Amino acid sequence: MxxxxxxxxxxxxxxxxxxxxxxxxxxxxxxxxxxxxxxxxxxNPGMDRASLLEKMKETFKAGMIEKTGLTAAQVDRVLELNLDMRLTASRELQGLSEADRGARLAELKAAKMKKFSEFLTADQIKSVDAFYAEFAKNNPRKPGR
Known part of the structure; x- marks a missing residue:
């Protein structure tokens, strides 16, 4: 037992x-x-473009529609173009000298403004710029970012 x-x-x-x-x-x-x-x-923070775009829409869409008077489709297109520009800039500006980086950034911004002018008026572009400027002023970047 x-x-x-x-x-x-x-x-x-x-x-x-x-x-x-x-x-x-x-x-x-x-x-x-x-x-x-x-x-x-x-x-590689740019790996998942779709989730970044959704986060941008959550953050900016309602306020941008309210403050700029754009339609939801226009805001979506603005956010897509801004995201594309940021992803392209983060990819292409690495390893460039300060002078080359500034020149390439100016080219990217000019291309973005040209695309904006295809579906926005000059006043709408100014209102989008003002919206982003106000957002940046009210939401300063955190140290280390």
């Missing part, structure tokens, strides 16, 4: 240990996936 009890206790100990290891491994798996996703987005 003592042998059966002893063997049952050993089997129960092994079963409990195996169960704990399985649960621990299952709990660690989502953390590993989350760490991979975080490191991928940190390594």
């Amino acid at each position: 003592k042998k059966v009890f002893f063997l049952t206790m050993i089997a129960a100990t092994f079963a409990t240990a195996a169960q704990a290891q399985t649960a621990q491994a299952a709990a660690a798996e989502p953390a590993k996936e989350s760490a991979k996703a975080t490191s991928a987005s940190t390594a």
